[in-house]
Amino acid sequence: MKKSLILAMMAIAIASCTAKDKVLITYFSASGTTKTLAQELAAATGGDLFEIEGAQPYTAEDVNLGNREARAFKEMADKSFRPELKEKPKNLKSYDVVYIGFPIWGNAAPNIIYTFIEQNELKGKTVIIFSTSGSSDLGNSFRLLKEQYPDLTLVEGTTLKRNPTPEARQEVINKLKEAIPAK
Numbered sequence: 480m481k482k483s484l485i486l487a488m489m490a491i492a493i494a495s496c497t498a499k500d501k502v503l504i505t506y507f508s509a510s511g512t513t514k515t516l517a518q519e520l521a522a523a524t525g526g527d528l529f530e531i532e533g534a535q536p537y538t539a540e541d542v543n544l545g546n547r548e549a550r551a552f553k554e555m556a557d558k559s560f561r562p563e564l565k566e567k568p569k570n571l572k573s574y575d576v577v578y579i580g581f582p583i584w585g586n587a588a589p590n591i592i593y594t595f596i597e598q599n600e601l602k603g604k605t606v607i608i609f610s611t612s613g614s615s616d617l618g619n620s621f622r623l624l625k626e627q628y629p630d631l632t633l634v635e636g637t638t639l640k641r642n643p644t645p646e647a648r649q650e651v652i653n654k655l656k657e658a659i660p661a662k
């Protein structure tokens with residue numbers, strides 16, 4: 480066999496061994512907590528970031544826990560309501576792993592996460608779910624998503640609870656990073 484051919488074959492073999500999944504970290508964040516976590520996760524994984532935003536932006540008043548008439552509570556009360564997205568990620572096709580992060584609202588993912596999942600082609604990708612919360616675990620929010628979208632490969636990540644220690648924060652990042660399946 481010609482030396483150049485052998486070298487080319489070796490290069491292909493090395494490339495396929497080191498080929499890494501392309502990672503996109505998408506997140507919705509009304510008051511910045513999930514955004515910060517998503518940014519830290521991007522730094523840890525080398526993934527790209529995409530912020531899921533409402534066509535109508537969420538204001539502080541929209542998530543005012545003291546006002547049961549606030550937008551967030553209205554959306555939580557109507558599970559079939561799908562708030563419109565500002566935009567969709569470009570080149571979603573090129574990603575193998577897509578994280579979806581959100582603040583837990585009423586022990587569930589906010590409605591806009593359902594809009595995002597329904598308006599983007601996620602079939603065939605590894606979709607890792609994560610959240611931030613006051614005290615709730617991710618369990619119920621994840622179960623509801625899994626029930627709603629049985630055809631997707633959803634992986635349960637974890638949640639970052641309010642006022643974490645630096646160690647707890649790092650533990651969350653590590654756990655989310657390790658959720659990427661080994662090739």
Ligand SMILES: Cc1cc2nc3c(=O)[nH]c(=O)nc-3n(C[C@H](O)[C@H](O)[C@H](O)COP(=O)(O)O)c2cc1C
Nearest residue numbers: 508509510511512513582583585586611613614615
């Ligand atoms: C409308 C609303 C509902 C919430 N429901 C829950 C809940 O069920 N469980 C919980 O632990 N935290 C709950 N929280 C707290 C948020 O999940 C938490 O503050 C989150 O980190 C906010 O993330 P963000 O800054 O990215 O928006 C709720 C907050 C809001 C505004």
